[in-house]
Each structure stands twice: as structure tokens, then as C-alpha cells.
Amino acid sequence: MRKFVLVGRTGVGKSSFINSVFGQYIAETSKYEACTKIVQHHAYNSPLGDICLIDTPGLAEDDIDCDRKYLDLIKSSINFDTVDALIYISRLDETRFRPDEKRTIRLLTEKLGVFIWNKAWLIFTFSASVYPEKRQIVTINKKKQIEDFVRSITSDYGLNPPFQGFQVRLRVDNISKNWTSKSLPIMPILHQHK
Numbered sequence: 644m645r646k647f648v649l650v651g652r653t654g655v656g657k658s659s660f661i662n663s664v665f666g667q668y669i670a671e672t673s674k675y676e677a678c679t680k681i682v683q684h685h686a687y688n689s690p691l692g693d694i695c696l697i698d699t700p701g702l703a704e705d706d707i708d709c710d711r712k713y714l715d716l717i718k719s720s721i722n723f724d725t726v727d728a729l730i731y732i733s734r735l736d737e738t739r740f741r742p743d744e745k746r747t748i749r750l751l752t753e754k755l756g757v758f759i760w761n762k763a764w765l766i767f768t769f770s771a772s773v774y775p776e777k778r779q780i781v782t783i784n785k786k787k788q789i790e791d792f793v794r795s796i797t798s799d800y801g802l803n804p805p806f807q808g809f810q811v812r813l814r815v816d817n818i819s820k821n822w823t824s825k826s827l828p829i830m831p832i833l834h835q836h837k
Contacts, residue, residue: 644686644693645833647764648721651732652747653701656768659817660732661685661696664829682720691834697721702750703743710747714754728810729759733789735767735814738781740788748789749796757800760793763809770814778814786812 649657662668665687683698700713723729731751733744751759765786773781790808797806815829 644695645727646695646697646725647728647730647833648697648699648717648723648726649730649732650699650717650747650751651701652743653704655701655732655734656817657701657732658698660766660768660815661698663815663817664694664696664833682717689834694833697726702747707746707750710750711754714750718755723755723759727762729755729763730766731763731789731809732766732768733785734769735778735781735785736769736772738785740785740792744789745792748792752793752796752800757797757802760797760802760806763793764811764813765789765809766812767814768817771816782812782814 649660651657665685669685680700682700684695685698686693686695699717702710702713731748767782767785770778770782786809790806794806811832813829813832
């Protein structure tokens, strides 16, 4: 079974992403408040093979002590040696690289270990909310901001070899279907990248 851990700030659409991938409402979502307070394993048997998406509490909603508590829960609940990839989720429609996102990346590195970034993917949610003519440049800029920051943080911890960038980078939209003519189903992507 391939396993993926979803991490990111609260409200970026981790649970909605799970529902989109599986094509059914299995992870609770809310527009107004954080839903995921525990680590939840969502397994799916597909014709391509079994997948487990592990939903985690969103960070940067309350104070730093709450984030540390959630990260301790994540660390104690997941054996990262058995995880195929850590999926870092960020909203594409938030074009500024905000301090709470920097804090999230810093805490993920501090609490889960610098090596989580060696097999990390980057997924941008809410991509249909960005004007189509600006989507590519917004993606490039935001990816660069996040990768540069991860590179900076991981070099402080002495990651060797240095962080080379996210292994897989995708744009998704959790609400709009067929929002782009170039869309691909996510399930084969989860199976093919090792």
C-alpha cells in the first residue's frame, strides 16, 4: 500500500483534497473552522493498487503551542519510514508567502525532522481561483518562494544532500471539476511516482 501524509496550514484543503482524490465525501470539511483534530488514515482500494492518504491537523490556526501539540501527535501516530511521500499543501490563490506558512514549514522541519523534505511533494489547491492567464506565473513564483524557504531551513539543519526541490508539483482544485483542459486524474500520479 502506498502511503502519503498530507500536511499544511489549516484551511488549505487537505481534507477536501482527500475527498477529490477518492471521489467521495470521507474526510470532514468546513468552510468556517478546522475539522481535522486527529491523524486520520483514509485507505482506498483502486484498480492501480491500494492508497492511504493520511490527513493531519492543520497548523497555524491557533498559537505555536497548539501547533507543537499537533506535530507531536503526528510524529507519534505515523511511522515516516513507511511513508512514500510527504505532501505539503498550499493554496495557490494566496499569492503572498505569509509568515504563518513560514512558521508551518519551520515547525514541520523542527518537529518531524529535516529528512521529511527528501521525499516531499507540493500540491497547490484552489488553483481554479487564479485567473487562467496568471496561473502559470503565480505557480512559478509561489513554488520558488516555498522551495527557497525549505532550502534555507533545511540547510540550517545540515540536510545532506541539500534540498533539491519537490519531487512532484501539482495544481488541483477541490471544488471545480474540469477547471482546465489539461487536467489529469490524480490516482495514477499517486501510483506512478516513487
